[in-house]
Amino acid sequence: MPATPTEDAAEAATETATAEDTAIDRGQWGSRFGFIMAAVGSAVGLGNIWRFPFTTAANGGAAFVLLYLAMLVLVGLPGMLAELAIGRKARLNAVGSYREAGEQGDKWQYVGLLGVISAMTVLSYYAVVAGWTVQYFLGSFTGAYFGDPGTYLAGVLEGPAAIAFHMLFMATVAGVIALGVSNGIERVVKVMIPSLIVIALGLAVYAFFLPGAVEGYAFFLTPDFSAYSDPGNFVGIAVDAAGQAAFTLSLGQAAIITYGSYLDPDSDLSVDGLTIAGADTGVAILGGFLVFPLLAAFGNLETAGGPETMFLAIPEGLASLGIVGQSLGVLFFLALALAAFSSAISLLEVPTSYLVDEWGVTRWKASLLLAEFIALVGLLSAMDQDFLTFVDLLAVNVLILGGLFGLSVYAGWFMPDLKDEVDRGSESLQLGSFAKPMLRYVTPVILLGLLVVSLRDFVTQLAGFF
Ligand code: TRP
Secondary structure (H helix, E strand, O other), rough: OOOOHHHHHHHHHHHHHHHOOOOOOOOOOOOOHHHHHHHHHHHHHHHHHHHHHHHHOOOEEHHHHHHHHHHHHHHHHHHHHHHHHHHHHOOOOOOHHHHHHHOOOOHHHHHHHHHHHHHHHHHHHHHHHHHHHHHHHHHHOOOOOOOOOOHHHHHOOOOOOHHHHHHHHHHHHHHHHHOHHHHHHHHHHHHHHHHHHHHHHHHHHHOOOOOOHHHHHHHOOOOHHHOOOOHHHHHHHHHHHHHHHHOOOEEEEEEHHHHHHOOOOOOOOOHHHOOOOHHHHHHHHHHHHHHHHHHHHHOOOOOOOOOHHHHHHHHHHHHHHHHHHHHHHHHHHHHHHHHHHHHHHHHHHHHHHHHHHOOOOOOOHHHHHHHHHHHHHHHHHOOHHHHHHHHHHHHHHHHHHHHHHHHHHHHHHOOOOOOHHHHHHOOOOOOOHHHHHHHHHHHHHHHHHHHHHHHHHHHHHHHOOO
């Protein structure tokens, strides 16, 4: 498409402006494959293998999965395209991108700041859960949890071990982020993500041959629509479905904006966005095909439904299998730990790029300072599991849904060039004319409705917590 001279001039102007703003070397992806692995790595995480199964179980199984898939299309894909387009256009951190990509940016930059704060909030407890996965990974080698899974779990969840592994995990994440975008993040994810997918596929094939496979699949795939019959219940499930869709795609906290800001100006957002969302959904479904047969085979399907499911019901089952259980445990918890790690680095990259771009702090200093601070806040979650559950609820159903609502209003109403920004660089498939009307009329309306409900629920829970 031949660009008009004014467009050329405008583009040249924004290019010099951003080049001047970012005199510091911000970094860039080395290859398209590297970017996709990083973004898939961000999306695929504890959300897919830990949070998705227990949220599904708590919401009546397949009836929830259907709503979740609907939310992926109505909220997830438009949000993904918007974040990629905003980041690639502005080529700045969360705050700078909101300031530069659309109209009235001096007000909208606070939505970016909300993203920075909520990414730090999520990482503070995410790293604690990740520490549990590392403990179970190591424990699988020695069969440490085989004698008495319940007691082992109690030692893992809270207290000195939880604190030590949380700290260790944060330190490793900070090390990778300190190394930079292509030297750190990209190098790590190019190995981790393919390994993770191979392990998860292998385990799902194994699970297929278990005696409980059919029962597990049935629970996962047969919708119980009676869960929908009460309208209050239905809205509650919808809130969880939208929250899970946003969480699993890493949306609403400017993580994808930040990763998008390291993209080539003419990368293909439609195909890449679909690939990322598709791969993440694939792994979540794979996670279901893996976890539910295991739970059913071990007779633990009924107890599924809480954050501990993965760390009690699965180990209990593995313990009954002896040496086979030990090897399965090593693989299963390695997959979880890899998934957690590649997501955690994207969470730390959000505040790091903010300090680098906006405050001129060097990357390694920013990442270490932030990691220390976040690790300290995370101590609260490492010492008290109720606090962890509470922060997760606050982060997902309030901060993330709120951030995503802000994102959709901004992209839909304050970025006149949104459609062109999404389509620029895409040839075969252009999703701009899907994203624009969705972000204007559909996504924000759904999110506003859900936010009202989830805020009300949150206040109720808050009162209960204190
Ligand atoms: N998507 C990750 C998961 O499913 C979690 C995550 C990483 C995230 N980065 C994020 C969630 C940014 C929200 C925003 O485990």
